Amino acid sequence: MVKTILKPYMAPDTASVKFSLTVKKDTHSMKLLTKTMVYFLLIMLPVFTAGAFYLYTTFNKEIKHETDEELVNDKLQWMRYLDTATINNPVFAINTPEFNLQPTDKPVQTKHKLKGVSIFQEPEDTYAPFRQLTQVITVNNKNYQLTLRKSLIEKDDLIKNIIHVMLAAFGGLFLFVLLSNWLISKSIWKPFYASLDKIQRLQLNKLENTVFDRTATHEFNQLNAALNNMTTRIHQDYTNIKELTEDAAHEMQTPLAIAQSKLELLLQDDSLSETQLKGILTSYDELQRLSRLNHNLLLLAKIENQQYPVTDQPDLCTVLEKYLSLFEELIREKELQIHTDMIATAPWPLHPALTDILVSNLLGNAIKYNYPRGHIRIHISAQTFSISNTSELPQIPPDILFQRFKKQHNVYTNSNGLGLAIVKKIADSYQLSLQYSYENGWHTFSTGI
């Protein structure tokens, strides 16, 4: 019964847990924007290449076509001219790359042939592309092979220019698209990043202040609505559990009080045997332990719920003096040596009740776990407070140091394993530092503002 009620307390420090959505530094993950840009690039590259290729071939074809038309046109004019030419006309002796008329035995062709050829150019020392038209014709009853050629060099330059212009245009467009894509994405995804940032900074005990605002994007509105819903539900659950634990702890006080009072009355009964009385006393002491445990768990919950506002600056030195005199008998009985090194006053911004608990828990432990004739060193400055004590006990393993119910030593039956957990909770809830160190048999706890 008790166990189930107490269970929520044992949950890890829920309030201080931040929702950590930052993915571990993963080299394979990249920002959404980078990713969309890369994909965009990958898709656009073949499209652009294909476009450029298509344009090139189209222009090429068109130019060939134009050149061929010109060649045919020239041929017709030449034929017309040659029909009227006499045999002695010097035209029959012309032999240039552009125009050539050779006598031939081949039969007359009614149609011309067109093809591309490479002709060696002496001045440039390279081959240049030409379109060539050939036809066997009859002039003055003799057969001639007519060859007409037109250079494609200028046309090639034209194509190159066209391609350059096209590439520049494409490049410009590409850059423009990239830029606008980046700008648009940046503004479109802005609400998303705002929500992400909010989630990362979310704290369980401050959920009620978290609202994911409406955006101009439908999907983000859906996301934010879902997030709002979720945080509200988590907040409600969290508050419910908090209230349940607090209420449960409070409700337990009354039955504890009843049981304790009945046992105290039973103790007064003279007719009881020694065994019976001892049984009652044991139960009574265990009830005490239970109620202290309950009290401390309640305290933990209250500290976690920030129910101790900082209203005051109690002087740590005064508080320490108070507990030194309260624990005077214990110190004297164990013959402990107390060495104090304190400044005159050390006002700390902490609720007086918590200052008491902080000091009494640390000092109490230093006494409890000390050996007879041991030493306790206390140091208080304006910003720091540390207690060191000698002890036969080994260093406390860091993983269980401040954990609830992790008792290091079962010899101390009246320790409930919550003392340091409470100190830790105070430190965490009120932004105090808290360190533990062990050296040559000295255990030191130090805390600071």
Place this chain on the structure above:
Amino acid sequence: MKVLIIEDEPALRNSIQEYLTHQGYICELAEDFKQAIHKVNEFDYDCIVADIGLPLGNGLDVVKELKILESKAGIIIISAKDSLEDKLRGLELGADDYLTKPFHLSELNARVNAILRRKKFDGNTTINFNEITIKPASKTVLVHNKSITLTGKEYQLLLYFIANQHRVVTKSALAGHLWGDEYDQAGSYDFIYTHIKNLRKKMLEADGEDYIKTVYGTGYRFG
């Protein structure tokens, strides 16, 4: 001495009544807010023990009512809540003391005792137990009219024992009374024994009787 116990839990109400009656008080009971208001209006009490959480109302409002009635009664608030705010509010409204549940009946009795002494006699009274006389105003203790010197803790112990005379008082109740809630931070109850031993020795040296009896090593009975 008339005490009104305002507590809605019957078992706890009866325990308090039984213990206080045994210590010589006349106890009356109220189980809810209405009864409480009715009783404080009808009768005069020397001391009122009031729970905060009551059916039909709040124990703090009973304190308010008592102040309106200009009652001289001492008021002890008992609450399941160990809340500083409630405590401060209760004391501000005019309560004399505040006790958190669960408490030792012997502690409640000692506090009722102390309040009555303070309220009724302005502290100017003597406490007598056979040959022992205590003058709280000057914190002096006489055995057979001979003054003995006690330390602060021994004096507190003696007062506590006399208030709870003839009853078994447990070590944890004694420790809680002398050192407050922090005593469990520091370890064992063993050191109580030292104080009791010293107190007993001083009384025996003054030819007093040995009133402090150990009950099976776990508690004490005075007288």
